[in-house]
Amino acid sequence: VVLAALHEALEPHGLMFPMHLGAEGSARIGGLIGTNAGGSLAFRYGMMQDLVLGLELVTPDGVVWDGLRAVQKDNAGYQLRKLFCGAEGTLGIVTRAGLRLYPTPKQQAGALLVLPDFAAAVSFGAFLRGEAGEFLTGLEFFCDLGLELALKHVPDLTYQLETRGDVYLLVELASGSPRVPLDGILNSALEWGMEQGLVLDGALATSGAHRAQFWRLREEQPEGQRLEGEQLKHDISVPPGAIARFIEAGARVCQDILPGVRINPFGHLGDGNIHYNLSPPEGRADFDGKAGRLAEALSALATEMGGSFAAEHGLGRAKIAMADRNRDAVERDLMARLKGALDPKGTMNPGVLVRPPL
Numbered sequence: 001v002v003l004a005a006l007h008e009a010l011e012p013h014g015l016m017f018p019m020h021l022g023a024e025g026s027a028r029i030g031g032l033i034g035t036n037a038g039g040s041l042a043f044r045y046g047m048m049q050d051l052v053l054g055l056e057l058v059t060p061d062g063v064v065w066d067g068l069r070a071v072q073k074d075n076a077g078y079q080l081r082k083l084f085c086g087a088e089g090t091l092g093i094v095t096r097a098g099l100r101l102y103p104t105p106k107q108q109a110g111a112l113l114v115l116p117d118f119a120a121a122v123s124f125g126a127f128l129r130g131e132a133g134e135f136l137t138g139l140e141f142f143c144d145l146g147l148e149l150a151l152k153h154v155p156d157l158t159y160q161l162e163t164r165g166d167v168y169l170l171v172e173l174a175s176g177s178p179r180v181p182l183d184g185i186l187n188s189a190l191e192w193g194m195e196q197g198l199v200l201d202g203a204l205a206t207s208g209a210h211r212a213q214f215w216r217l218r219e220e221q222p223e224g225q226r227l228e229g230e231q232l233k234h235d236i237s238v239p240p241g242a243i244a245r246f247i248e249a250g251a252r253v254c255q256d257i258l259p260g261v262r263i264n265p266f267g268h269l270g271d272g273n274i275h276y277n278l279s280p281p282e283g284r285a286d287f288d289g290k291a292g293r294l295a296e297a298l299s300a301l302a303t304e305m306g307g308s309f310a311a312e313h314g315l316g317r318a319k320i321a322m323a324d325r326n327r328d329a330v331e332r333d334l335m336a337r338l339k340g341a342l343d344p345k346g347t348m349n350p351g352v353l354v355r356p357p358l
Ligand SMILES: Cc1cc2nc3c(=O)[nH]c(=O)nc-3n(C[C@H](O)[C@H](O)[C@H](O)COP(=O)(O)OP(=O)(O)OC[C@H]3O[C@@H](n4cnc5c(N)ncnc54)[C@H](O)[C@@H]3O)c2cc1C
Pocket: 020, 021, 022, 023, 026, 027, 028, 029, 030, 031, 032, 033, 034, 035, 036, 037, 038, 039, 040, 087, 088, 089, 090, 092, 093, 094, 095, 222, 312, 313, 349
């Protein structure tokens, strides 16, 4: 089942599956489970592992495990369903899944805000989480370079505010009750942000279509940078309060390695997930053979700050060496032993996530 088809099928029933990401027109439930996808609602509803209640699975030796239960609480031993979320197809093939659904919100409110810098974005984000509580469902960020590239390359994309800043926040509130004053909550937070000098400008969406226009500015970030030419993608996470520090330290590290490299961080402010993507310096088409050094330095920095170098896209084959370098040998060994126990012949996605035994 393709994610967008699931959304469509649920709509007439007043239900939703709270997983939204740029690939929803092609990503299937099996792939989302395999990568333990996160997306823009993860800080509110969790990642795929929090939304899967049960699984049916074919193990590498061809046995079917029917674990298709539909309860949140099930402590009858190891949490097998979670083990297969993020296993990247290395431990078995998911054939059916029971997913946790939510009622569709009765109302939503959204805003696009312009901020002077990342420190302001972190402070305002923390304030908003306190003010809007469980009604806050979206807290995404992008930077001015990302906006510029998206506006330059993506047709029909418009930016309607008069002010530009270093950082932009996309905020969304939702409620199952029509009586919660979402616009009022958002408005007063915005006023507070402006008084504090944390917000330079902002606009509240006046309709669903207007909200969708704001979201497009965030969603077209990867496309804008892709169309600019060569790029390096890094899928980092740090504790949300450390985002500004990571971005500042990351910029120093990157400029030391490749002066002039263009840095385009965007992502999910609510859970600290930064897509720290790079474009070559102006006038250059490539990274001067320094791609590996840049990736290593950024992953080491994320690790040092208590975060991850593989926040929501997984390891695949490309990040195995990085995992070996950045993670405790005990952790890597536990994973290799799990793989060996469940797939002793190494037939499932060999070479993904852990090295095949010599
Ligand atoms: C434009 C774009 C935006 C994205 N944005 C986000 C984002 O915001 N957040 C996020 O978390 N991710 C994001 N992603 C990554 C996305 O979540 C994954 O690419 C997607 O989930 C993979 O789904 P797929 O059906 O294409 O799976 P595939 O690419 O086919 O498979 C993905 C992995 O799952 C395994 N797998 C597939 N099916 C099964 C199965 N039935 N049983 C067991 N294992 C299986 C595969 O072996 C593979 O390791 C984005 C990707 C793109 C292209």
